[in-house]
Amino acid sequence: xxxxxxxxxxxxxxxxxxxxxxxxxxxxxxxxxxxxxxxxxxxxxxxxxxxxxxxxxxxxxxxxxxxxxxxxxxxxxxxxxxxxxxxxxxxxxxxxxxxxxxxxxxxxxxxxxxxxxxxxxxxxxxxxxxxxxxxxxxxxxxxxxxxxxxxxxxxxxxxxxxxxxxxxxxxxxxxxxxxxxxxxxxxxxxxxxxxxxxxxxxxxxxxxxxxxxxxxxxxxxxxxxxxxxxxxxxxxxxxxxxxxxxxxxxxxxxxxxxxxxxxxxxxxxxxxxxxxxxxxxxxxxxxxxxxxxxxxxxxxxxxxxxxxxxxxxxxxxxxxxxxxxxxxxxxxxxxxxxxxxxxxxxxxxxxxxxxxxxxxxxxxxxxxxxxxxxxxxxxxxxxxxxxxxxxxxxxxxxxxxxxxxxxxxxxxxxxxxxxxxxxxxxxxxxxxxxxxxxxxxxxxxxxxxxxxxxxxxxxxxxxxxxxxxxxxx
Amino acid sequence: xxxxxxxxxxxxxxxxxxxxxxxxxxxxxxxxxxxxxxxxxxxxxxxxxxxxxxxxxxxxxxxxxxxxxxxxxxxxxxxxxxxxxxxxx
Numbered sequence: 001x002x003x004x005x006x007x008x009x010x011x012x013x014x015x016x017x018x019x020x021x022x023x024x025x026x027x028x029x030x031x032x033x034x035x036x037x038x039x040x041x042x043x044x045x046x047x048x049x050x051x052x053x054x055x056x057x058x059x060x061x062x063x064x065x066x067x068x069x070x071x072x073x074x075x076x077x078x079x080x081x082x083x084x085x086x087x088x089x090x091x092x093x094x095x096x097x098x099x100x101x102x103x104x105x106x107x108x109x110x111x112x113x114x115x116x117x118x119x120x121x122x123x124x125x126x127x128x129x130x131x132x133x134x135x136x137x138x139x140x141x142x143x144x145x146x147x148x149x150x151x152x153x154x155x156x157x158x159x160x161x162x163x164x165x166x167x168x169x170x171x172x173x174x175x176x177x178x179x180x181x182x183x184x185x186x187x188x189x190x191x192x193x194x195x196x197x198x199x200x201x202x203x204x205x206x207x208x209x210x211x212x213x214x215x216x217x218x219x220x221x222x223x224x225x226x227x228x229x230x231x232x233x234x235x236x237x238x239x240x241x242x243x244x245x246x247x248x249x250x251x252x253x254x255x256x257x258x259x260x261x262x263x264x265x266x267x268x269x270x271x272x273x274x275x276x277x278x279x280x281x282x283x284x285x286x287x288x289x290x291x292x293x294x295x296x297x298x299x300x301x302x303x304x305x306x307x308x309x310x311x312x313x314x315x316x317x318x319x320x321x322x323x324x325x326x327x328x329x330x331x332x333x334x335x336x337x338x339x340x341x342x343x344x345x346x347x348x349x350x351x352x353x354x355x356x357x358x359x360x361x362x363x364x365x366x367x368x369x370x371x372x373x374x375x376x377x378x379x380x381x382x383x384x385x386x387x388x389x390x391x392x393x394x395x396x397x398x399x400x401x402x403x404x405x406x407x408x409x410x411x412x413x414x415x416x417x418x419x420x421x422x423x424x425x426x427x428x429x430x431x432x433x434x435x436x437x438x439x440x441x442x443x444x445x446x447x448x449x450x451x452x453x454x455x456x457x458x459x460x461x462x463x464x465x466x467x468x469x470x471x472x473x
Numbered sequence: 474x475x476x477x478x479x480x481x482x483x484x485x486x487x488x489x490x491x492x493x494x495x496x497x498x499x500x501x502x503x504x505x506x507x508x509x510x511x512x513x514x515x516x517x518x519x520x521x522x523x524x525x526x527x528x529x530x531x532x533x534x535x536x537x538x539x540x541x542x543x544x545x546x547x548x549x550x551x552x553x554x555x556x557x558x559x560x561x562x
Contacts, residue, residue: 197558211556308542315540327523344529348536350521360542361553365560372562420558445559 006167044159074117083206107204124159132340179413186385186438197420198243259292264378273387280429319349339406385438389431427464
């Protein structure tokens with residue numbers, strides 16, 4: 001696969017297919033060849049689907065030859081995180097004990113992608129049970145960051161982030177309940193969007209944290225992210241996890257610019273991180289200012305309160321979601337790679353009184369209101385996505401003269417899962433060692449369009465999205 | 474120890490880690506009022522049907538303490554049976 005094709009956007013691939021500059025079979029075969037070559041090291045797939053993908057590609061080519069141009073993703077190679085149900089394909093949630101779990105039906109998000117014409121290349125490796133951001137799966141092995149294979153791509157949508165960065169697919173769909181789309185996006189130098197809770201369906205996705213889970217796209221460009229969200233968003237008949245709200249045309253507004261946009265920053269909150277990350281964040285704010293945005297100070301509700309509410313909700317919901325699994329396969333939790341939950345954590349969650357959980361949801365409402373007041377006069381909020389540039393496997397490095405913790409790792413991402421608001425990570429620079437850094441843009445509930453608009457303006461004013469890791473096929 | 478005493482002991486264990494109104498990770502150090510492993514095991518079995526493994530008690534208790542939300546909340550606030558991300562300011 002030529003580097004041009006490997007790193008082509010969805011828009012460019014779709015255009016080339018429609019104009020028959022190349023066939024879908026050529027694209028998919030090249031994708032499979034590149035994947036087979038690189039994935040020996042990157043380890044981004046749990047299940048690769050070469051035969052099904054090529055058969056699908058032949059069908060797409062036949063349609064194009066007949067003048068039928070399918071959906072917005074017609075002929076586009078994609079991957080799906082391996083805890084999203086796909087009919088007839090093992091869906092493991094990152095656990096070998098679930099290799100026998102072969103769903104009969106697609107999850108709605110998977111079905112939407114396929115109905116839009118996408119070609120499923122395979123199921124992406126991930127943190128086991130979508131837990132933690134280590135990128136280290138004890139069952140399926142470490143997933144490697146294409147920018148430096150000695151480092152983690154982040155998690156839990158680890159394979160998704162690495163695949164998009166490595167030019168294996170232009171779109172992967174992951175999930176996020178603490179940062180699991182945005183953290184790999186930041187660490188791999190790609191775009192990742194966690195939509196509003198309820199914007200995309202969770203039906204047919206291995207549940208982890210019911211009220212904190214979100215499904216969303218990882219792409220190389222913001223425009224591709226808008227295209228993907230357009231496909232994924234909305235309520236479908238029989239779905240129990242989506243809001244019945246109209247879905248705007250994201251691609252129509254993504255180029256709207258940021259002139260006059262007010263961007264909120266809580267300086268006290270944005271205080272944890274490696275100096276290179278914080279410096280890149282400041283430069284990103286300068287870039288937004290230069291594009292006509294106004295950066296204003298805001299004071300968010302205390303992050304420790306949001307964290308405390310989120311931890312209780314997470315502990316209880318995971319102990320419910322994982323209960324059967326834990327009873328059937330307790331060994332699955334014995335080898336949990338920190339900061340993933342251990343068996344002791346699952347048991348602890350089962351002891352938490354219901355009154356604690358109810359109070360936590362009550363206080364979440366208080367925090368939501370406080371957050372809405374704090375951000376009433378801004379269109380987006382900006383933070384770094386992840387405090388580190390480069391996440392090692394194993395222990396975290398010291399940061400700012402103290403031990404960096406698992407709570408620090410999700411400092412900028414978890415609160416927006418708890419609040420359920422949309423948040424997007426877009427590349428905003430590189431460290432001296434060549435590790436990507438992410439800028440997070442957060443908007444109001446169901447207003448993904450504004451986060452996309454701000455991210456697109458920033459992306460187009462910078463060149464970070466044009467850099468790709470050097471990988472030898 | 475009776476079930477009620479175990480419950481009281483667990484409640485005390487959790488309440489001991491309220492930080493500025495909100496419990497947060499990591500849990501507090503060992504408290505003399507903490508339940509023993511046997512007490513914890515009894516309660517775990519009653520509530521979940523799961524057994525406490527030998528030596529697992531301190532880990533479970535630490536995680537339990539760190540995961541509780543013990544702040545006072547205005548009881549007139551409606552809890553969220555179904556989470557809605559959209560609120561009025």
